[in-house]
Amino acid sequence: MKGFSYFLYFPGCSSAEGTAVGYGQSIKEVSGPLGLALVELEDWNCCGSTPYGSTRELESLCIAARNLALAEKTKITVLDEDSKPVEKNGLDLVTPCSSCYTTLKRAVSLMRDYPDLKHKVDECLAAAGLEYKGKVKVRHLFEVVYNDVGLEFIKSKVVNPLNGLKVAAYYGCQLLRPEASFDNPRNPQSLGQLITTLGGESVPFHQKDRCCGSSLVIPELDLALGLIHEILESAASNGAQCIVTLCPLCQTNLDAYQSLVNSKFKTKYNLPVLFFTQLIGLAIIPKVFPIHIPKYPIVPEYLGLHTNIVSPNPVLEHLFMTRFYAAQRS
């Protein structure tokens, strides 16, 4: 893959400055090495997600459509191979959040299939001085990494292989449902393949595409804790050393609420929950880790790892200490 692939980037509220800032940071750090030029959509607004769509239909579509309208009219200027300025437009809109992905995709297809509805949305957009012609393609960052960047390329970039780290690949619900644009929605393999490519071991994980509770964790805490518990149990009982996710809500639920699960169900889970970009970053960024001391207490502030609540230390140790110990022995 030569040069960069350009995409418009829609971080979503969580990844931008909310509970998933670590995700946002890790994306910034790995996109360059992966050959992805993610240009943040200017002045984007919240997609609306489930809450808006559940309370107001037309308004929620407008909220989502504003982003689509902005994406459609965005033109960027880049330098090509001969350093000549080239204008690019019509770029795909990429988001790392499964909920934003589903919400924006839903807006695109509703407006495409119901012209009367599109007409009303157009009127509302016009009131804000915007228009949307229906030409934006919405994609999930993980799918872009899997299809556009490709596992072959990633493999060639691996400098710190994961040393057989046992990872539970957690897809969550909304990447492949209700419609899967890639992979097998009944038995997904793509994230597992990424883990293997990075040198890890993808453990069998029955709950890999089951619900974490998402935003219900706030109004229905016990219900959500039950769902989170099942996911953690499934991962742990299959020997996983950590879980990797591709959605900020999933990560927050599995990570930040792990302590509540432990107190409610009297369990002792201690599973680090990483974003897939964090895992990729650990494997492909040639950073020399200053870990010569076992049980290094402070987690370095790169790839957003310092934001992970269940400490990712065990993962870091596995990655770097195994080599250190091996070097020591020889």
Next chain:
Amino acid sequence: MIRMKRANGGGNREVALKGLKAMPEVEAVMPVFSGDYDVIAMVDAPVKVEEIAKRIEALEWVKSLQVLKVEPAAPNPFLEEVCSLPGGECVRWCMQCGMCSASCPNASKMDYSPRKIIALIRAGRRYDVLTSNSMWVCASCYLCTARCPKDVKITELMHSLERLAAQHGLRNTAVATPIMYEAFVDSIRGNGRVHEVGMMMRFYLKTNPFAALRMVPVASQLMLHRRMAFMPRRIKGAEQIKAMVKKAQALGGER
């Protein structure tokens, strides 16, 4: 169906009809101009019809009342309403196999399982469906939609029912989810972004502040790990959001 006769001197017919229409379980009220009875009330919560009849009987203008367990002869207005929503016509395709309910991770917490909700819609049970907590407990995991052998879009249906419940003024009051959703929406309307901390605070204040105590360990960890944005961010195009919201509301808000 409940039919009743007004007492002599028991207020004019208009007052009686108004009083009946104000009862949320009553779907339709019809004056009768011949025969023994004056007013017919159609109740779409047949399970509770006896209880509703007692409440009506207590009204001073009712002289006599008769309960008939007959279904309304007119076509099912609630089913028609659901089917008229874009994507709602799939309710007709359901074969009641129960795959959705068996797949739903939260079905045990629902008043009515997803399959049963569809059956109730088809039976015209507007009140029971819209006052249930079922849709508010839906986590939008889409397992039902992915597995349904007849391509019924159950998750979309659940969200449509949430909106319909609000429209008909029949929202379930035992669940806190609608309040969280409203807090979320307010945040976007004001700033164009969701300010998570602000939204959660507003939510706990409106529902149960003491429930927030349970979240303290989570909140403190999030704060320590720099995942809490205390200041709300406002987008530059916040005025655009306001203009769109205003226009959407003027257009009726619904499809």
Next chain:
Amino acid sequence: MDRKIGVYICHCGSNIAGTVDVGAVIEFAKGLPCVAVARDYKYMCSDPGQELIKQDIKEMGLNRVVVASCSPTMHERTFRRVCEGAGLNPYLFQMANIREHCSWITEDRAAATEKAKALVSAAVRRVYYQEPLQINEVPVNPNTLVVGGGVAGIQAALEIANSGHKVYLVEREPSIGGHMIQLDKTFPTLDCSACILTPKMSEVGSHPNIELLSYSEIAEVSGYVGNFKVKVKRKARYVDEKKCTGCGRCQELCPTKVSNNFELGLTQRKAIYIPFAQAVPNKAVIDAEHCRHLQGRKEGKDLCRLCQKGIEKKGIPGCEAGAIDFDQVDKVIEIEVGNIIIATGYDTFDPTPHYQYGYGYLDNVITSLEFERMINASGPTGGKLLLKNGSEPKSVAIIHCVGSRDSHYHEYCSQICCMYSMKFSHLIREHIPGVKVYEFYIDLRAVGKAYEEFYNRILDEGTVFIRGRPSEVVQQNGHLLVKAEDTLADCERLMPVDMVVLSTALQPRSDAEEIGRLFSLSRSADGFFLERHPKLDPVATMSDGIYVVGCCQSPKDIPHSVVQASAAAARVLALIGKGKVQIEAITASVNEELCSGCKICSTLCPYNAISFDEEKMVSRVNEALCKGCGTCVSACPSGAITGRHFTTNQIMAEIEGVLV
């Protein structure tokens, strides 16, 4: 020229008259050139309607007839016969479709009437140029080809053979019997399947009028009704059928083990094998792909041949009949038949993609056909229903509609699964006393004779029916858990069982597309072969002389397959009895004086109906093969080919009639 055209407008009850102003069309028609009479009637196709036409032809001396009514697909044949009956050549008739093309597609009366007038005008102008055509007859070959030796194919073959006519029965596998011979017992009588089928199989094998071509495939089909030429590839068995006695010594000696397809991979067979104990023909066959000798021969080696040589050291002889013949080759023979009956059967749905049910990665989840083989006394477990660990299950769940009634796989209902699922619960109970059986269903379809009574019997035996389609099967603590919503009791059911049987759908054969192409068969949306009319003609196809019977046309139970086979046999015998068949006169013909010999037409003809006369250097149309599609007519650069009944004059006149 002296044309006398009669125009007849049908009301078709209110189908036409409800939208089209028939009176106005009649008046309009009277004004058209050469129209001698214009009448209307309520139902032109009825007896009095037909009489009307006949009378006018006789009394008024009409020499052209136009009927404006429904689609020609419905009644062109009817009205042509009417003309013929009155002494008028049937090709001097034209139909105007003012129903499907007019009154049924709009509610606008004015527009419909205008269009009806235009269509009638077109028909009148066209019929003016139509010429009488000769209808030819060809003799019908009394031999019949039956493709597929399952119960339907066997039935059809026997019916025809018993009437004294010859049948070629071509079967792909080394033995006939299809899927029915794999079954254990059949519902609702619980007859042993092999016991009722083997007598018929045996009859087929020894019938003087049936030539059984087993282990053979169809290579090429050409011709037309009454006169088909079929090339059959007889695959090499490497065993001389005339010498083989079916003793089975060879398969005992063979050292190579291969997965046994007949037993669905549950056990193995040898490279040389007799398909099963009751095989017809009961002869051995060598699986060339796995035979060590035949594979070694490719590299010039002479390996094994134990079946032929035996084990000399131990004094065990090889094939004593000397039937093994490694020099055999595939042979192609050509047969000529008058009719073809397709009875190629079905495949079963592979539930592997239906990931939630665990087939393929969970132990003790099996399909219905695997169950049939296991419970069958002559099957891989000797009739015992066994778990992977060798013990018998104490509880079994049977899940209905796997792959059927599902937008992700097959939308249709496979018709027999409810019945066979109930049969399974009976058989399980018979083999394992005290076992618990649960049936997870959506709707119970027990529609045939004695089927509902069978359901009552199963209920009485204690099978638990749960109405709810399971969402998944998971493994926990050595049990399989089936999760479903009990829709009738309105609660969740999480049922621990030892074994799960998936009642899988019936689906079209994987090579249905190829078979379809060979025989010019269309397929319906569900993938099965398309019949001529779903209600009134479910055995014939759009190709005259070719019939589809059994499950290759749609999923069905054994009685219906047998009935359909007998029906097709009756149709075939009717044609054979008549002895000749009429050839459609609408064909192309080459004007040899104008033909330049460029051969463009013969390369384009989709029916291979055009041949080239090397001496005269002109092309010639074989009118028996020609279907009158018109491709050659439009392609000919010299304009030398005429499409009868679709001449330039006729077509231009029709267009004028619509436009003017």
